[in-house]
Amino acid sequence: MAxxxxxxxxxxxxxxxxxxxxxxxxxxxxxxxxxxxGRNAAVGTFACLTxxxxxxxxxxxxxDFSINYVAGHSNRDLPLYFKISAxxxxxxxxxxxxxxxxTGYAALxxxxxxxxxxxxxxxxxxxxxxxxxxxxxxxxxxxxxxxQVVTMGPGGARVPLVPADGQGLNPLxxxxxxxxxxxxxxxxxxxxxxxxAFAMAAMLSRQxxxxxxxxxxRWTMVAWxxxxxxxxxxxxxxxxxxxWGGFWxxxxxxxxxxxxxxxxxxxxxxxxxxxxxxxxxxWNMVLIIMTYTMCLFGTFLTRSGVVSSVHAFxxxxxxxxxxxxxxxSLSGSLYLLLDRLPLLKSENQMESIVxxxxxxxxxxxxxxxxxxxxxxGVMFPVFSEWIKGVKITVGPPFFNRVNVPxxxxxxxLTGVGPLLAWRKAxxxxxxxxxxxxxxxxxxxxxxxFIRGIGRPILKAPEExxxxxxxxxxxxxxxxxxxxxxxxxMSIFVAVTIVREFYKGARARSHGTGENFIEAVANLTLxxxxxxxxxxxxxxxxxxxxxxxxxxxxxxxxTEAGIGDTLSIRQYTLRVDKLGVEDTPNxxxxxxxxxxxxxxxxxxxxxxxxxxxxxxxxxxxTEVSIWSTLKEDVYVVFSGATADxxxxxxxxxxxxxxxxxxxxxxVLGIGTLIALLPNKKSSPRKRQQTADQTEEQKDxxxxxx
Amino acid sequence: MLKKCRKAALLLLLATAPxxxxxxxxxxxxxxxxxxxxxxxxxxxxxxxxxxxxTSGGMMTEVEKEIDSGKSDKAVLDHFVGKFGLSVxxxxxxxxxxxxxxxxxxxxxxxxxxxxVYFLRRFRARWVETAPTTxxxxxxxxxxxxxxxxxxxxxD
Numbered sequence: 001m002a003x004x005x006x007x008x009x010x011x012x013x014x015x016x017x018x019x020x021x022x023x024x025x026x027x028x029x030x031x032x033x034x035x036x037x038g039r040n041a042a043v044g045t046f047a048c049l050t051x052x053x054x055x056x057x058x059x060x061x062x063x064d065f066s067i068n069y070v071a072g073h074s075n076r077d078l079p080l081y082f083k084i085s086a087x088x089x090x091x092x093x094x095x096x097x098x099x100x101x102x103t104g105y106a107a108l109x110x111x112x113x114x115x116x117x118x119x120x121x122x123x124x125x126x127x128x129x130x131x132x133x134x135x136x137x138x139x140x141x142x143x144x145x146x147x148q149v150v151t152m153g154p155g156g157a158r159v160p161l162v163p164a165d166g167q168g169l170n171p172l173x174x175x176x177x178x179x180x181x182x183x184x185x186x187x188x189x190x191x192x193x194x195x196x197a198f199a200m201a202a203m204l205s206r207q208x209x210x211x212x213x214x215x216x217x218r219w220t221m222v223a224w225x226x227x228x229x230x231x232x233x234x235x236x237x238x239x240x241x242x243x244w245g246g247f248w249x250x251x252x253x254x255x256x257x258x259x260x261x262x263x264x265x266x267x268x269x270x271x272x273x274x275x276x277x278x279x280x281x282x283w284n285m286v287l288i289i290m291t292y293t294m295c296l297f298g299t300f301l302t303r304s305g306v307v308s309s310v311h312a313f314x315x316x317x318x319x320x321x322x323x324x325x326x327x328x329s330l331s332g333s334l335y336l337l338l339d340r341l342p343l344l345k346s347e348n349q350m351e352s353i354v355x356x357x358x359x360x361x362x363x364x365x366x367x368x369x370x371x372x373x374x375x376x377g378v379m380f381p382v383f384s385e386w387i388k389g390v391k392i393t394v395g396p397p398f399f400n401r402v403n404v405p406x407x408x409x410x411x412x413l414t415g416v417g418p419l420l421a422w423r424k425a426x427x428x429x430x431x432x433x434x435x436x437x438x439x440x441x442x443x444x445x446x447x448x449f450i451r452g453i454g455r456p457i458l459k460a461p462e463e464x465x466x467x468x469x470x471x472x473x474x475x476x477x478x479x480x481x482x483x484x485x486x487x488x489m490s491i492f493v494a495v496t497i498v499r500e501f502y503k504g505a506r507a508r509s510h511g512t513g514e515n516f517i518e519a520v521a522n523l524t525l526x527x528x529x530x531x532x533x534x535x536x537x538x539x540x541x542x543x544x545x546x547x548x549x550x551x552x553x554x555x556x557x558t559e560a561g562i563g564d565t566l567s568i569r570q571y572t573l574r575v576d577k578l579g580v581e582d583t584p585n586x587x588x589x590x591x592x593x594x595x596x597x598x599x600x601x602x603x604x605x606x607x608x609x610x611x612x613x614x615x616x617x618x619x620x621t622e623v624s625i626w627s628t629l630k631e632d633v634y635v636v637f638s639g640a641t642a643d644x645x646x647x648x649x650x651x652x653x654x655x656x657x658x659x660x661x662x663x664x665x666v667l668g669i670g671t672l673i674a675l676l677p678n679k680k681s682s683p684r685k686r687q688q689t690a691d692q693t694e695e696q697k698d699x700x701x702x703x704x
Numbered sequence: 705m706l707k708k709c710r711k712a713a714l715l716l717l718l719a720t721a722p723x724x725x726x727x728x729x730x731x732x733x734x735x736x737x738x739x740x741x742x743x744x745x746x747x748x749x750x751x752x753x754x755x756x757x758x759t760s761g762g763m764m765t766e767v768e769k770e771i772d773s774g775k776s777d778k779a780v781l782d783h784f785v786g787k788f789g790l791s792v793x794x795x796x797x798x799x800x801x802x803x804x805x806x807x808x809x810x811x812x813x814x815x816x817x818x819x820x821v822y823f824l825r826r827f828r829a830r831w832v833e834t835a836p837t838t839x840x841x842x843x844x845x846x847x848x849x850x851x852x853x854x855x856x857x858x859x860d
Contacts, residue, residue, distance in 0.1 A: 244751040361820050369816055373812075380805045384805075390790055390801075392790045392791050398795040
C-alpha cells in the first residue's frame with residue numbers, strides 16, 4: 001500500500017506539472033484541446049492525491065509501523081478515530097491533507113465554472129496548480145509520509161525495521177474537537193486559494209470587472225467560515241485541554257490563524273463596495289493577495305519554529321521552503337497588480353465621509369490595523385533579536401493592550417456601517433437609526449457602572465517616567481473598564497440589529513398579512529445576504545460579550561483531601577473521592593467533587609490527571625467544567641501528594657464563557673444563511689410588487 | 705488615653721491585615737501576569753499550570769517572597785530581569801528600541817487613517833469636479849418622495 005501511495009504522489013507531481021504547462025501553452029497558442037487537457041489534468045491531480053491520502057488512511061488503520069510517519073504518530077492501542085486523526089498529527093500527513101484539499105477545491109472549481117467563464121478558467125487552472133505544485137513537490141521530496149523506518153545495518157547499510165509499537169499520538173491531540181480542528185483550519189486556509197486564483201486570473205486575462213468577485217463570493221465565505229470555525233474550535237480545545245482556564249492566549253499559532261481571518265474579513269466587506277459601486281478595485285486585489293499570503297505565512301510560522309508556541313505540533317525544517325514559496329507568490333502577484341494598475345480604475349467616486357462606502361473603508365482600516373498589530377507583536381521578538389541581539393517576549397499583555405481598543409472600535413463600526421446609506425447618509429437618517437441604540441447602550445452602561453463594572457477606570461503605573469510619552473503610556477484603562485465599553489458597544493450593535501429585523505418584518509407583515517415570525521423568516525430568506533450578515537454580526541456581539549467576561553475571571557488553588565471544601569464566589573466544592581483508573585491507552589488519577597451553588601448541590605465533577613502509556617508517557621490534565629449562561633466553574637486536577645491522599649485542585653470562576661461558543665454557533669448559522677440563494681417572493685407578493693411598480697410609474701409620469 | 709489609642713491602633717491593624725494580605729495576593733497575580741514561565745511552555749507565569757512544570761512553582765514562590773520583603777512591583781520585575789534577562793517579561797518595556805513595539809501599531813493605524821481620509825477627499829474632489837453643474841430642483845423630488853411615502857407607508 002505504501003508503494004501505491006508513493007506512486008500516486010509521484011504521478012500527482014507529474015500531472016500537476018503537465019496541467020500548468022498545458023494550460024499556459026494552451027492559452028498562448030489558443031489551443032482549446034490543450035486547455036481542456038490542462039483542466040482534466042488538474043482534476044486528475046485530485047484523483048492522485050485522493051489515492052495517496054486513502055493509502056495513508058489504510059496504513060494508519062492497520063498500524064503499519066514499517067512506515068516512519070505511522071510509527072511516529074500512532075500506536076496499537078489508540079482508538080480508531082484517533083488513529084485516523086493522527087494522520088494530521090504531524091508534518092507529512094498534515095501537508096498531504098492540505099495538498100489534497102487544495103486539489104479538491106481546484107477540481108470543484110473546474111467543474112462548477114468551466115462553462116461559465118471560459119476565458120478566465122485556464123488561468124485559474126494554472127494558478128491553482130502552481131500552488132499545488134509546491135505542495136506535491138513537498139509531499140514527494142521533502143515531507144514524504146510513505147518513507148520506511150530504517151536503521152543502520154552492518155557496513156553502514158540502511159536496513160528496514162518494523163518497530164513492535166508506534167510512538168503514539170501526542171496526548172494533547174487526543175481530544176475530539178482537536179481531531180477535527182486541523183482539517184477545518186486547512187479547509188479555511190486552502191479555501192482562500194480560490195478567490196486568490198480568480199483574482200490572478202482576472203488580472204492575467206485582463207477581465208477586471210466584478211466577475212471574479214461575484215464568482216468567488218461564496219468560495220470566500222466558505223473559506224472564511226471554515227477558518228473562523230477552526231479558530232473557535234482551537235479556542236475550545238485550548239480551554240478544555242490545556243487546563244489554564246482560558247480560550248485565547250495570543251500564542252503565535254493562534255495569531256497565525258487570526259491574521260488571515262482578519263484580512264479575509266476586510267476582503268469580504270470590501271468586495272461589496274466593488275460589487276455595488278465599482279470602486280476599490282485595486283484595494284480588493286491587495287486584500288486578497290494579503291489574505292492568501294497571510295494563510296501561507298501562518299503555516300510558515302507554525303511549522304518553521306521561527307517563534308515558539310504551545311500549539312506547534314509539526315515543526316521541522318520546511319520553513320525555508322514555505323518562505324521561498326511566499327516570496328515567489330507575493331512578488332509575482334504584486335508585479336501583476338502593478339502592471340495592471342491602469343486597468344483597475346474606479347467606476348464611481350466617493351461622495352461623503354458619512355456613507356456606507358467610507359464606513360467600509362474604515363472597517364478595512366481597523367481590521368488591517370488589528371492584523372498589523374498582531375503581526376508586529378508576533379514578529380517583534382524576531383526583529384529584536386536580529387537588530388539588537390536581545391531576546392524579548394511579546395505576550396498577552398501587549399496584544400490585549402493594543403488590540404482591545406481596536407476591537408471595541410471595530411464593534412462600534414459593526415453597528416454603524418450597515419445602517420449608513422450608500423453614497424451619503426443624512427443627519428436625519430443618522431438620528432433615526434442610532435438614537436435609540438445609543439440611548440439603550442448608554443443607559444445599560446450607566447447601570448453597570450453603578451453596579452461596579454468598569455471601576456476603577458484608570459490604572460496608574462507604579463513609577464512614572466519623566467518623559468511625556470511615558471506619562472501617557474503609563475496610565476491605562478483597567479480591563480474592567482474595557483469590558484464595560486465592550487458590553488456597551490455590544491448592546492449598541494445588538495439593538496441596531498434587532499431594530500432592523502423588527503422594522504423590516506413589521507413593514508412586511510403590514511404589506512403581506514404574514515404574522516411577525518413568518519415575516520422575519522421570509523425577510524431573511526428573501527435577502528439572505530443582508531440578513532445573514534446581520535445574524536453574523538449578532539454572533540459577534542455574543543462572542544464579544546463572552547470575551548468581555550474574561551475581565552472578571554478569578555481562581556483559587558488548594559491542596560485538599562477527601563471531605564475538604566473550598567469556595568469561589570457563590571460556589572462551594574467538596575472533594576468526595578480520589579481514585580485511580582487504568583485503560584489500555586492511559587492511567588489516570590481522578591477526583592470526584594461535589595459542586596454546590598449557594599448550598600444546593602448542582603453537579604458532580606470529575607477532573608483527571610492522565611499518564612499516557614505510549615511513547616514518552618506524557619501526562620495531561622483533563623479538566624471538568626460546569627457551564628451555565630452566567631459562568632463556568634472550571635476545575636483542574638493539577639497533582640496529588642505522594643501517598644495519593646490529597647489532591648492539588650485549582651478552580652477557576654470564568655464568567656460568560658458560554659456566550660463565546662453560542663456566538664460561534666450563531667455566527668455559523670448566519671454565514672450559512674448568507675450562503676443560501678435568495679428565496680423568490682410568493683406569487684401574491686410578486687403581483688403586489690408589480691402593481692406597486694406600475695403605480696410608481698404613474699406617479700413618476702404625473703410628477704414629471 | 706494612651707491605652708485607648710493603642711487599642712484603636714491594634715484594632716485598625718487587625719482590621720486592615722486581611723485587606724493587605726488580599727491586596728498582596730492581587731499583587732502576586734499582577735506581577736505573575738507580567739512574567740513568562742521559563743520552562744519553555746510559552747505561557748504567562750500566572751497561567752502556567754501544566755503538570756510537572758519544573759519552574760512555575762518556584763517562580764511563583766519567589767514572586768511571593770519578593771513582594772513579602774516589601775519590594776515594589778517594578779523592583780520585583782527588575783529582580784527577575786536581572787536573573788533571566790529581558791525575555792522573562794511578558795511584554796517589552798516601553799523604552800528604547802522596544803518602544804517601537806508599542807508605537808508601531810498605532811503609528812500604522814494613524815498612517816492608514818491619514819491615507820484613508822486623503823483618498824476620500826481626493827475621491828470627493830474628483831466627484832465634485834465631475835458632478836453635474838445644472839441646478840437640481842430638489843423640491844420636486846422632495847414632493848415626489850412625500851407623496852409616495854404617504855401612499856405606501858402603512859397606517860400604524
